[in-house]
Amino acid sequence: MNRRTLAISALLLASSGTTMAADSSPALQKCMDSANTTAAMVGCNAQETKVQDKRLNSAYKTALQAQQGPRKQQLQDVQRLWIKYRDANxxxxxxxxxxxxxxxxGSGCVLDMTQTRAEELENLVGP
Structure with missing residues (x-):
C-alpha cells in the first residue's frame, strides 16, 4: 500500500466515526437508512447538523453566562478558534x-464535531 492509499484509508476510517453520530439520533439514522444518493446523505447530515448547531448555540450561551472575568473572553476566543478549526478540518x-x-x-465531519463541541460546552456548566 502506498502512502496516499494509507492516508485515504485513515481518513475514511476516521470519518466513519462521523457516521457513528447517527447512532445517537434516531431521526438521522432513519434518514440515512432511506438515503439512496450522495445528495440525500449530505442532506441528512445537514438536517441533523441544524439540530446540533441549535444545541451548540444554547450550550455556548449557557457556558458563557457561567464564566466570570477573563474566562468569559477566553471562552469567546476559544469558540471562535474552534469554529475556524472545525471548518478547516x-x-x-x-x-x-x-x-x-x-x-x-465533509458534512459528517461538521455534524460530528458540532455534536462533540455541544457536549463539551454542556459539560462546562454541569447538568
Missing part, C-alpha cells in the same frame, strides 16, 4: 479522495 476531510464520498465525509 472538515474541509480537509471533505476533500480526501476527490470522489463524491467526500461530500458525505
Amino acid at each position: 472538515c474541509a480537509f476531510a471533505g476533500s480526501a479522495t476527490g470522489g463524491s464520498i467526500d461530500q458525505v465525509n
